Amino acid sequence: MSGQGQRLNVVPTVTMLGVMKARLVGATRGHTLLKKKSDALTMQFRQILKRIVATKESMGEIMKASAFALTEAKYTAGENIKHIVRENVDSATIRVRAKQDNVAGVKLPKFEYFSEAGNGGEGSTGRSNVLTGLARGGQQVQLCRSAYIKAIEVLVELASLQTSFLTLDEAIKATNRRVNALENVVKPRLENTISYIKGELDELEREDFFRLKKIQSYKKRELERQMQSAKDFAEEQVLENFALQKGIPMGEAHNLLSMENEKDEDIIF
Numbered sequence: 352m353s354g355q356g357q358r359l360n361v362v363p364t365v366t367m368l369g370v371m372k373a374r375l376v377g378a379t380r381g382h383t384l385l386k387k388k389s390d391a392l393t394m395q396f397r398q399i400l401k402r403i404v405a406t407k408e409s410m411g412e413i414m415k416a417s418a419f420a421l422t423e424a425k426y427t428a429g430e431n432i433k434h435i436v437r438e439n440v441d442s443a444t445i446r447v448r449a450k451q452d453n454v455a456g457v458k459l460p461k462f463e464y465f466s467e468a469g470n471g472g473e474g475s476t477g478r479s480n481v482l483t484g485l486a487r488g489g490q491q492v493q494l495c496r497s498a499y500i501k502a503i504e505v506l507v508e509l510a511s512l513q514t515s516f517l518t519l520d521e522a523i524k525a526t527n528r529r530v531n532a533l534e535n536v537v538k539p540r541l542e543n544t545i546s547y548i549k550g551e552l553d554e555l556e557r558e559d560f561f562r563l564k565k566i567q568s569y570k571k572r573e574l575e576r577q578m579q580s581a582k583d584f585a586e587e588q589v590l591e592n593f594a595l596q597k598g599i600p601m602g603e604a605h606n607l608l609s610m611e612n613e614k615d616e617d618i619i620f
Contacts, residue, residue, distance in 0.1 A: 357539070357540050357543060358540060358543040358544040358546075358547050359371075359540060359541070359544045361544060361548070363547065363548040363551030363552060363555075364548075364552075365552065367548060368545065368548045368549065368552070371541055371544050371545050371548060372545060374541055375538065375541040375542065375545065378533055378537050378538050378541060379538065381533060382530060382533040382534055382538065385526055385529050385530045385533065386530055388455045388456065388526055389523060389526045389527055389530055391454070391455040392454065392455055392457060392519055392522055392523045392526060393523060395454050395455075395519060396516070396519045396520065396523060399512055399515055399516050399519065400516065402512055403509065403512045403513060403516060406505060406508055406509045406512060407509065409505065410502075410505045410506070410509060413498075413501050413502050413505050414502055416498050416501075417495070417498035417499045417501070417502045420491070420494050420495040420497075420498040420499075421495050421498075421499075423491050423494070423495070424491040424492050424494070424495040426491075427491040432492065436492070442467075443467075444466055444467060445464050445465075445466060445500060445503050446464065446465055446466075446467055447462050447463070447464050447465075447507055448462070448463060448465065449461070449462050450463070452515075454519075457518065457519065457522040458518075459514075459515040459518050459519065460511070460514050460515065460518065461511050461515065462507050462508075462510055462511040462514070463507065463511070464503065464504055464507045
């Protein structure tokens, strides 16, 4: 695992242990949220991919139909029909506007088309619908126009899907990098740091316990030494008083006291 054996350079204290535990909880919560976000983006990514495949499949037929309609219009109205159309059109009828959709915090660009009233537009009063193809082929020209409007609609939808597809792809990669960083680097490092702090605190606790035992042992020995000193001093005082009472030297007094304290078990009184 990446991050195994790594830890943060911290002071092993109880306060720092609480801080590391709080950071680990936050990292775990963030990992869970980012994992859910990645799953939601992946689901949306697959849906967009299916729509792109279906749109591309339909785009082939629509483009083929629009090209065939253009050929029919040229055959019916003549090759000069494109010059007549350009003269009768002042501005674009189909326009595209952009907006944004929010998917799990990721803003996806979305394009949509709309028609404006003007030359060649639906409901317009311009001279294009009246004069274009007036001499011949007017019906074929209108059919060609409708076919290319459908083609533009499909192209706008495909452009919107592909742009969202690329944006989602980058967002999923960034989210997965964050998820992997939290899972394989941040969380193991925090866990190793917590284990290190716990080990150091346990070691300090053992050292304190050993120190207390040594202090107690020292106090016990010191107490025994003081008691022995007091006992020796009391015996010495008794011996001195006995020697003074008997008027004998200290050595003889000590021998007499020793003989008095000894008992002969073989003599029965």
